Amino acid sequence: xxRAVVTLSATVAGVVGMFAYGxxxxxxxxxxxxxxxxxxxxxxxxxxxxxxxxxxxxxxDVQVAVTFSGNEIVAVQALQLPSDDGHSQMLGRMADQVLxxxxxxxxxxxxxxxxxxxxxxxxxxxxxQSAIDAHRS
Amino acid sequence: xxxxxxxxxxPCMGTVFSFAVCGAPVEVADEAIDDAMLxxxxxxxxxxxxxxxxxxxxxxxxxxxxxxxxxPDGTLxxxxxxxxxxxxxxxxHGAFDxxxxxxxxxxxxxxxxxxxxxxxxxxxxxxxRDVAVGGGGDVAVRGNALGDPARGWRVGVRDPADAGRLVAxxxxxxRGAIATSGVYERGRHVLDPRTGRTAPGDLVGLSVLGxxxxxxDVIATAVLAEGRVDVPWLAGMPDYRVLAVDADGQLSGSAxxxxxxxxx
Numbered sequence: 001x002x003r004a005v006v007t008l009s010a011t012v013a014g015v016v017g018m019f020a021y022g023x024x025x026x027x028x029x030x031x032x033x034x035x036x037x038x039x040x041x042x043x044x045x046x047x048x049x050x051x052x053x054x055x056x057x058x059x060x061d062v063q064v065a066v067t068f069s070g071n072e073i074v075a076v077q078a079l080q081l082p083s084d085d086g087h088s089q090m091l092g093r094m095a096d097q098v099l100x101x102x103x104x105x106x107x108x109x110x111x112x113x114x115x116x117x118x119x120x121x122x123x124x125x126x127x128x129q130s131a132i133d134a135h136r137s
Numbered sequence: 138x139x140x141x142x143x144x145x146x147x148p149c150m151g152t153v154f155s156f157a158v159c160g161a162p163v164e165v166a167d168e169a170i171d172d173a174m175l176x177x178x179x180x181x182x183x184x185x186x187x188x189x190x191x192x193x194x195x196x197x198x199x200x201x202x203x204x205x206x207x208x209p210d211g212t213l214x215x216x217x218x219x220x221x222x223x224x225x226x227x228x229x230h231g232a233f234d235x236x237x238x239x240x241x242x243x244x245x246x247x248x249x250x251x252x253x254x255x256x257x258x259x260x261x262x263x264x265x266r267d268v269a270v271g272g273g274g275d276v277a278v279r280g281n282a283l284g285d286p287a288r289g290w291r292v293g294v295r296d297p298a299d300a301g302r303l304v305a306x307x308x309x310x311x312r313g314a315i316a317t318s319g320v321y322e323r324g325r326h327v328l329d330p331r332t333g334r335t336a337p338g339d340l341v342g343l344s345v346l347g348x349x350x351x352x353x354d355v356i357a358t359a360v361l362a363e364g365r366v367d368v369p370w371l372a373g374m375p376d377y378r379v380l381a382v383d384a385d386g387q388l389s390g391s392a393x394x395x396x397x398x399x400x401x
Contacts, residue, residue: 111306112142112157113269113276115317115344116295 052131066131145170150181152273159267160284169263173256183213184248197241221247225355230370233359237330250316250354253277275316277350278309297342297382305396314350318343318357342382346392366390
């Protein structure tokens with residue numbers, strides 16, 4: 001049985017596009033923050049938005065809000081992102097990682113290129129996971 | 138490799154674009170790659186839903202956007218992207234519909250793969266015949282690695298649950314693409330526009346192989362929304378094959394005959 005992990009998919013890399021330009025605008029009401037730092041709000045009958053915890057990365061703090069429909073994630077919004085300087089450094093670092101990962105993989109597996117999610121932002125994933133955990137509880 | 142390959146990677150569109158260029162001196166390759174990145178940054182500015190002044194943001198606000206908002210030669214692809222979006226809705230029987238997304242019109246499912254194809258075109262315009270371009274986990278190739286038709290471009294498919302591992306490899310030749318999409322474990326973010334709900338099933342990774350990355354990307358998004366690989370509308374596009382990975386790491390799909398599985 002495969003270990004359950006939250007992976008940042010290539011498609012969701014579009015969501016990571018938020019890192020380039022700042023938080024997405026949203027029409028949901030502002031989340032209320034509970035004592036443990038994770039907030040919830042109901043945007044309509046069918047969905048619930050849960051605020052994940054804020055995590056520090058070397059480039060700055062990252063915090064997301066996850067919208068659930070039942071137990072399915074339907075949207076992820078960035079609430080807090082590194083500063084412009086911080087996030088461009090982060091993206092540059094990701095580029096380095098992609099390059100070195102591709103070279104290593106190419107050499108070890110006799111491939112020239114690799115398709116699939118190529119990088120993760122740990123702070124982002126941890127914030128998403130905290131929202132998932134809060135939603136389940 | 139006996140012949141050198143110039144490799145570069147740069148961030149853009151919130152992801153990373155990577156390049157592999159064969160058979161050219163470093164300076165020539167770099168000039169072409171820099172040109173490709175210039176175009177990608179312009180496309181990013183035009184198509185990012187997170188920039189208030191982008192074409193797509195203006196479309197979402199129902200502002201009038203005309204051909205005059207594009208370059209005279211259509212560099213930003215305003216007409217082309219909209220035409221591809223309309224065609225994508227028809228071809229996927231509505232499983233892909235950028236107008237019915239929760240946040241409003243969002244052509245990102247078309248733009249990403251299309252942008253990679255455009256970048257590859259820029260390299261070819263610089264006279265580079267054997268190139269591969271990656272963007273956001275997708276790959277487009279032209280020509281063959283080392284200029285060798287017997288070799289083609291060998292492309293690995295990452296394990297959706299373990300980015301350091303490959304589940305399969307395949308060979309693309311002359312003009313090929315592979316688009317790979319995935320989902321959060323137990324959380325599906327891809328909605329079926331026709332129902333407004335996420336799809337059932339346990340697909341965790343999906344790759345689409347075919348001649349155009351723009352279309353492979355659309356198909357990958359649409360199949361993921363459907364939650365299954367045996368969708369009827371795919372039958373009309375035999376050049377595009379799918380490779381699915383389920384939660385148990387099992388592979389399935391019409392691309393199976395043309396890939397090599399990587400041992401566990």
